[in-house]
Amino acid sequence: MNFFDKLGKKASKTYQVTKEKAASLSEELKLKGKISDLKNKIDDLYTEIGKIVYNEVKDGKDVSKEEVTAKCDEISKAKDEIAKIETEILALKKAKKCVNCGEELDLSDSFCCKCGKEQPKQEKVEVKEEPAEAKEAEVIEVNDVENTENSSNENNEEHHEENNNNQENN
Ligand SMILES: [Zn+2]
Known part of the structure; x- marks a missing residue:
């Protein structure tokens, strides 16, 4: 009786933890989906720029800078968006990236497990008066x-x- 009570409690606790993990995992997958959409969009934009440049060069025209610049701006925006989402994912996983090689590390790691580079300490910046x-x-x-x-x-x-x-x- 006692044994089963304990077992029951332990099981429900484990279940809670996995539920939390599952929630953050599905959130992570959602964010990764957004990133892959943005990457597809960037590829499309590269293709569009290529077509604009090709058609104009083929006909001996000057490349219309405005059209190409607008597409480049869209690419930069999408890249910024991706960087933001990647930061969100790291926060979700309580992780950080190696300052040298970009390997994903635990927030508390002081050295990179891949390249060995020492990581800057995560101290809050003091405001000096x-x-x-x-x-x-x-x-x-x-x-x-x-x-x-x-x-x-x-x-x-x-x-x-x-x-x-x-x-x-x-
Ligand atoms: Zn590294």
Whole structure:
């Protein structure tokens, strides 16, 4: 009785883990499907560019740059998209790529198992505060303001006296 209880618990736990694994695996397959669609699209674009260039060169025309450039831009966009999806897949698998050869490694690996290259440590970048320079700049600005105020005060006093004289005359 006891034995079967334990067995039951263990089995349900294993089942949960496999369920999670299956979910991330199907997500991975979905993303890989997207990548292969994008790769097909890129191949089509290469073919289209080739046809444009061929037809124009064959007829002795100048290659229309605008049309070719538009297709090249589409290829670049698709490549960016693929790179993004590949990053998503790595995050899903909790993996990283070797900085040297691109081999897929575990996030915690410090060396590549294929080429032996040491991997950069995944430490969070600290934000260093540098307030010293900023404070000096502020002080200089304040001094400048004080100087200009002093020179303009004299002019204001002269205006006041003139106004007083006018009022007495009336
Ligand atoms: Zn490597």
